[in-house]
Amino acid sequence: MRWINRRPGRPLLFVxxxxxxxxxxxxxxxxxxxxxxxxPNDKLLPALEKVIDRAQALATEPDRRSGEILLWMDTxxxxxxxxxxxxxxxxxxxxxxxxxxxxxxxxxxxxxxVAVLSxxxxxxxxxxxxxxxxLGETAKIVLIVVGITPFLIRDLGQRVLExxxxxxxxxxTLGASSWQIVTRVxxxxxxxxxxxxxRLSLGPAWLFLIASEAIAAQAxxxxxxxxxxxxxxxxxxxxxxxxxxxxxxxxxxSLRLTSRRAFRWAHVQGESL
Amino acid sequence: xxxVTVRDVFKSYGDAPVLExxxxxxADGDFCAIVGASGCGKSTFLRMLLAQELxxxxxxxxxxxxxxxxxxxxxxxxxxxxxxFPHLSVRDNLILPVSFRDAPxxxxxFGSALRKAEAEANATLERVGLAHVADxxxxxxxxxxxxxxxxxxxxxxxxxxxxxDEPFGALDPGTRxxxxxxxxxxxxxxxxxxxxxxxDLSEAFKLGTRVxxxxxxxxxxxxxxxxxxxxxxxxxxxxxxxxxxxxxxHESDRETAxxxxxxxxxxxxxxxPAAPPS
Numbered sequence: 001m002r003w004i005n006r007r008p009g010r011p012l013l014f015v016x017x018x019x020x021x022x023x024x025x026x027x028x029x030x031x032x033x034x035x036x037x038x039x040p041n042d043k044l045l046p047a048l049e050k051v052i053d054r055a056q057a058l059a060t061e062p063d064r065r066s067g068e069i070l071l072w073m074d075t076x077x078x079x080x081x082x083x084x085x086x087x088x089x090x091x092x093x094x095x096x097x098x099x100x101x102x103x104x105x106x107x108x109x110x111x112x113x114v115a116v117l118s119x120x121x122x123x124x125x126x127x128x129x130x131x132x133x134x135l136g137e138t139a140k141i142v143l144i145v146v147g148i149t150p151f152l153i154r155d156l157g158q159r160v161l162e163x164x165x166x167x168x169x170x171x172x173t174l175g176a177s178s179w180q181i182v183t184r185v186x187x188x189x190x191x192x193x194x195x196x197x198x199r200l201s202l203g204p205a206w207l208f209l210i211a212s213e214a215i216a217a218q219a220x221x222x223x224x225x226x227x228x229x230x231x232x233x234x235x236x237x238x239x240x241x242x243x244x245x246x247x248x249x250x251x252x253x254s255l256r257l258t259s260r261r262a263f264r265w266a267h268v269q270g271e272s273l
Numbered sequence: 274x275x276x277v278t279v280r281d282v283f284k285s286y287g288d289a290p291v292l293e294x295x296x297x298x299x300a301d302g303d304f305c306a307i308v309g310a311s312g313c314g315k316s317t318f319l320r321m322l323l324a325q326e327l328x329x330x331x332x333x334x335x336x337x338x339x340x341x342x343x344x345x346x347x348x349x350x351x352x353x354x355x356x357x358f359p360h361l362s363v364r365d366n367l368i369l370p371v372s373f374r375d376a377p378x379x380x381x382x383f384g385s386a387l388r389k390a391e392a393e394a395n396a397t398l399e400r401v402g403l404a405h406v407a408d409x410x411x412x413x414x415x416x417x418x419x420x421x422x423x424x425x426x427x428x429x430x431x432x433x434x435x436x437x438d439e440p441f442g443a444l445d446p447g448t449r450x451x452x453x454x455x456x457x458x459x460x461x462x463x464x465x466x467x468x469x470x471x472x473d474l475s476e477a478f479k480l481g482t483r484v485x486x487x488x489x490x491x492x493x494x495x496x497x498x499x500x501x502x503x504x505x506x507x508x509x510x511x512x513x514x515x516x517x518x519x520x521x522x523h524e525s526d527r528e529t530a531x532x533x534x535x536x537x538x539x540x541x542x543x544x545x546p547a548a549p550p551s
Contacts, residue, residue: 164355169325170423171358174370175346175430177377184369184380188360265360265410 043232055239070224071243077219079247081137082209085144089205090198092145093152094190098182100153101160102168111157118150123211130216140212147208148201155200159193160186192263199255206248276301276466277322277434282331283501284317290501291317295331297485297504304460304467306481308474310534313487313502315470319438322468323350335434346374349427349435353442356423357411363422364407367394370429401425401455417448421455428463435460437469441476453480474534478527484508486530506530 008016032045058071066073096114099106126143133139163186171185210222217223221244228236260267279297283290291314299305309315320326321333324341332340335347344350357366371390372382382390398404401421403414411419420440427435440456441449457480460467471477477484486506493499508526 166352166355167358169323169344170350170352170356170427171373172344173323173346173348173350173427173430173432175373176380177373180373180377180380184372185358189358263360265412268410268412 044234046235046238051235051238054235058236058239071240073219074221074224074240075243075247077217077223078209078213078221081140081213081220082144082205085141085209086148086198086202086205088141089145089149089152089201090194092149093156093197094187094194096153097156097160097190098186100157101163102178102182102186107157114150114153114157118154122147122208126212126215129212135216140209140217143208143212144205148205151201151204152197155197156190156194159190159197163189192259192266195255195259195263199252202248202251206244210244276303276336277468278332278334279322280332280334282318282321282328282333284314284321284326285329285501289498292487292503293501294503297507299466299468299483301466302464303483304469304481305483305485306477307468307470307485307487308472308477308530308534309487309502311472313489315487316438318487319436319468319470322434323348323436346370346430347433349430349432351420351423351427351435351437351440353439357419357426359411362408362410363403363414364391364394364398366411366422366426367397367429370426374430397425397429415448416444417452420444420452424456424459428459431463431465433465435465435467437467439470439472442472449476456480474527474531478508478510478530482510484510484526484530486533488533506533 028045029048032042032047035042035045036047058069060069062068063070063073096110100110100114101107122143125146126139129139129142129146133142167185168181171181176184209220210225213220213222214226221240225237225240277297277299279295282292282295284292295318307315307318317326321328324333324344327342334340338347341347350356358369361369368382368387368390371393372380375386376382381387395404395407398407401424403418403422403425406414406418411422414422424435424437424440437456441452444452453476456467469477469480484506485504485508487502488505489500489502490505491500506529508530510526
């Protein structure tokens with residue numbers, strides 16, 4: 001039998017899916033063991049038990065100085081920035097996406113302008129944002145907005161353009177005004193695509209969030225990682241990185257679920273990632 | 274009074290003429306089938322009737338109104354695909370045109386207005402045989418059911434002219450036959466004027482009270498896009514409101530039309546690359 005035709009059975013499926021995770025863990029344990037045999041105080045690859053203990057302490061014990069539980073404080077600070085930033089970017093993206101996708105006059109005015117804006121590396125603007133907005137929350141949120149909005153506008157504008165011309169003509173023959181076409185034809189069909197676009201832009205959003213937290217913050221997941229880096233505290237960095245991964249996964253999963261629940265018409269045919 | 278008047282219409286895309294000197298008068302309540310070889314501009318002609326595109330020269334009137342500059346509720350349309358809204362249920366697809374009319378700001382109906390529109394939609398669905406799928410999404414329907422919904426939707430605002438662009442082109446033969454009966458019933462009940470582009474001659478002659486053939490009267494083998502097409506044959510098949518079967522006396526007309534289209538296809542194997550796809 002050819003290899004392209006071999007498919008795993010159900011038990012093998014789980015084994016294969018788990019295999020890379022188990023191997024990664026194993027590689028860590030072995031590497032950590034080798035390093036600690038050479039130097040019992042090694043900080044780069046601490047023992048697994050130590051990492052787990054530390055993660056538990058971070059999630060349950062209040063910080064001696066501030067009296068707050070660090071992990072939850074950092075998580076709340078980061079998620080709040082992420083949520084506000086992504087929500088603002090989505091709103092701006094939908095507005096300009098509809099404008100560019102539906103109205104030729106707006107398209108002629110804005111399309112190439114947005115294309116040029118999207119070429120500016122957002123991180124290069126970070127110093128400017130800190131100078132303009134100060135070191136508070138605003139600059140971090142604006143960086144997320146600046147970073148993902150051009151992508152959202154271009155992607156959503158493209159999605160609106162992909163609505164078949166037949167539908168727009170039909171709506172006109174049914175008596176729809178431009179405004180009614182926006183609100184009853186284009187916007188509802190854009191909604192599931194907005195969720196898709198937001199899912200795609202969450203990766204860059206996390207990147208911008210952590211970058212801005214690394215430079216100036218009082219709390220936040222990225223702030224903590226860059227703070228304890230000075231003490232080589234891998235037993236804190238590793239749980240934090242894993243926690244960020246879990247959060248990113250949960251957000252992506254819940255967005256996907258929302259799309260399937262709220263826009264069932266968009267998921268009638270075919271599977272999507 | 275003629276329902277639709279087409280006077281000296283020319284249409285060109287850039288330097289390439291697609292249609293030239295098109296003149297047509299269609300009476301109120303006619304069923305006008307439009308046939309022709311592919312690339313002869315029959316779909317372009319329909320888009321101009323729809324006012325989705327404007328003629329380069331000439332005028333198209335519906336009734337006594339001034340030539341339209343954009344599509345409006347006086348003309349209904351059904352395309353081969355994408356004619357219904359995928360994000361609305363079958364019933365909501367029929368309520369939408371009422372919402373467009375009665376709710377200019379919100380685009381949605383509430384309360385008694387909504388219940389009235391729902392009742393009307395349910396009655397329409399009953400009539401077109403879609404009552405059992407009223408809450409489904411269009412993508413869950415078969416091709417024939419989707420087109421029945423599209424036609425029912427196009428008629429909600431009671432347009433004076435219904436334009437059909439190869440509406441049954443994607444359907445299997447059996448479904449197509451039942452759609453013919455469905456369309457003829459609706460046409461007889463409503464008394465509106467229908468234009469239907471078709472590439473199926475037997476369909477055109479079966480349904481139409483009038484069949485017009487688009488073809489290029491002049492042809493330059495060295496420069497196929499030099500001349501545009503126009504109406505070369507115009508068959509009046511009389512009043513068909515009572516009958517459903519083919520009238521054998523029109524057999525010779527049909528052969529003439531078939532010969533014209535075959536001739537166009539055979540003489541010009543390359544077709545017309547300059548014309549947009551029909």
